Amino acid sequence: MTVQPFVSPDLIRQRFSKAMSDMYREEVPLYGALMELVEQTNREVLSREPDIARQLANTGEIQRLDMERHGAIRVGTATELATLARLFAVMGMQPVGYYDLTPAGVPVHSTAFRAVHEAALQISPFRVFTSLLRLELIENPELRSFAESVLAQRSIFTAAALRLISQAETAGGLNEAEAAEFVLQALETFRWHHSATVTAAQYQTLSAQHRLIADVVAFKGPHINHLTPRTLDIDRVQEQMPAHGITPKAVIEGPPRRQCPILLRQTSFKALDEPIAFTDQGSVRGSHSARFGEIEQRGAALTPRGRALYDRLLNAAREELGDFPNEGNAARYNELMAQHFGEFPDSVEGMREQELAYFRYFATEKGLAAAGIGQSSLEDLLREGYVKAEPLVYEDFLPVSAAGIFQSNLGDAAQTHYGEHSNRQAFEQALGRATIDELALYAETQRRSIEECLAQLAR
Ligand code: OOG
Ligand code: NI
Numbered sequence: 001m002t003v004q005p006f007v008s009p010d011l012i013r014q015r016f017s018k019a020m021s022d023m024y025r026e027e028v029p030l031y032g033a034l035m036e037l038v039e040q041t042n043r044e045v046l047s048r049e050p051d052i053a054r055q056l057a058n059t060g061e062i063q064r065l066d067m068e069r070h071g072a073i074r075v076g077t078a079t080e081l082a083t084l085a086r087l088f089a090v091m092g093m094q095p096v097g098y099y100d101l102t103p104a105g106v107p108v109h110s111t112a113f114r115a116v117h118e119a120a121l122q123i124s125p126f127r128v129f130t131s132l133l134r135l136e137l138i139e140n141p142e143l144r145s146f147a148e149s150v151l152a153q154r155s156i157f158t159a160a161a162l163r164l165i166s167q168a169e170t171a172g173g174l175n176e177a178e179a180a181e182f183v184l185q186a187l188e189t190f191r192w193h194h195s196a197t198v199t200a201a202q203y204q205t206l207s208a209q210h211r212l213i214a215d216v217v218a219f220k221g222p223h224i225n226h227l228t229p230r231t232l233d234i235d236r237v238q239e240q241m242p243a244h245g246i247t248p249k250a251v252i253e254g255p256p257r258r259q260c261p262i263l264l265r266q267t268s269f270k271a272l273d274e275p276i277a278f279t280d281q282g283s284v285r286g287s288h289s290a291r292f293g294e295i296e297q298r299g300a301a302l303t304p305r306g307r308a309l310y311d312r313l314l315n316a317a318r319e320e321l322g323d324f325p326n327e328g329n330a331a332r333y334n335e336l337m338a339q340h341f342g343e344f345p346d347s348v349e350g351m352r353e354q355e356l357a358y359f360r361y362f363a364t365e366k367g368l369a370a371a372g373i374g375q376s377s378l379e380d381l382l383r384e385g386y387v388k389a390e391p392l393v394y395e396d397f398l399p400v401s402a403a404g405i406f407q408s409n410l411g412d413a414a415q416t417h418y419g420e421h422s423n424r425q426a427f428e429q430a431l432g433r434a435t436i437d438e439l440a441l442y443a444e445t446q447r448r449s450i451e452e453c454l455a456q457l458a459r
Helices: 009-027 029-048 050-059 061-067 078-090 118-123 141-152 159-171 176-189 200-209 211-217 234-240 304-321 330-343 348-353 365-369 378-383 399-410 424-431 438-458
Strands: 069-075 094-100 108-114 127-133 226-229 264-269 273-276 286-289 293-298 359-363 387-391
Touching (some): 009 226, 029 050, 029 234, 050 061, 050 387, 069 211, 078 094, 127 211, 141 200, 348 387, 378 387
Parallel strands (some): 226 293
Antiparallel strands (some): 069 226
16 A cells, blocks of 8 residues: 655645635636736836845745735634634644734634744745634624524535544645645635525624624625735735726725835725525525725734834824724824834834844855854844844734724724623633734744854854
8 A cells, every 4th residue: 555645734725725816716806806906016016126026035925925815704603713723724724813803893803824834934824814703792682592593503614624624633634635625625614605594684683783793694604705915015006906996995004104014004995795695585685795805015023012112103193093094084094104103113223123023034145155153143243244134024913904904894883882802711712722922933933043044154
């Protein structure tokens, strides 16, 4: 008997990300239009700005840029979330971070499934922002138990997907044929369904409580609600969207435009109204909007100190604005953001000296050619040009931004105020494991890069 080797989880994730993108492109043509616009803009930026091209080549990000994307889903039960964690684990994706969306009036809490090691991220940085509906926040007991009973009846995974997950867990991996089948079966969980699992009236009741509750409860599964490509110039894409038949939300979420991008900037276009058949209607008569488009620009991952500064400046700008950013106050918001963020150093050196961001260190050609520098300190090596620091890219999400993305798709009517807030413990209990601290991951990557760089120069 010949032993068939396992396909690496990183390659399964890379294939799954591609399969998901192909499916979404077919189902939502505007996503295809957005992808083209992003690709074209990225090409322009790379030829216009040799420094950016050089930096991305140094860090290797240039190779992952075209396949870089994140998606988002929302699930209804602990079992669904825990099984998703197992499904994503087959593709080398772990739950990183905890996001509480209740302050923004969205009754969910979330994590991001993603690869955690820089080498794995390089093969495929695919991430899925995954939210769990907090049914305990539905005050009406009848509605809550109705939602629970509807969710209890559905199974969001195919039998073959469940079998392959168990197989991967017990055998330690999947061979080529199993991996190919796994990608196809896993995809089914995220597919759009044109028919709901409830009547039109039940849908209305759920939706009246919160549109998000209807989106999770009334369907057969957690349809992927957007897929987000990474752009190198989000302002340019935002500006060009209308000419391509795409209407963006009023403001770009995250930090303002800078020389040295930090964290994550995002913008989205409104969810599409799509025809849906309810269980008491023969033909397609109702409609539901859930699926939208989004783009993102990624910058440096911030240290706890950098993040505290970011949060302080963002809060100050929003406080001064006195309202959620919207069409009416967008210009003022951008002004306030630029003004407040003037305090945040906008150079690699400034951010490094003040320990605001994480970096990866690379031995330069000059460093590799020099002899007898093995004992020098990192600071000396940097000063002499033997080592170069490049910002470590932020791989995660931002709660205030995520809230803005949710809101822009739910409409202003969705502003509910929940008494209860963050409950990481309940989330992790549902998940069946702890979420990983993203800051520890960045610190580890930075430490490994210093070690490798010094080892290289000592040789
Ligand atoms: C997720 C919204 C958040 C992001 O990129 O921050 C998000 C959702 O609507 O399910 O996608
Ligand atoms: Ni998103």
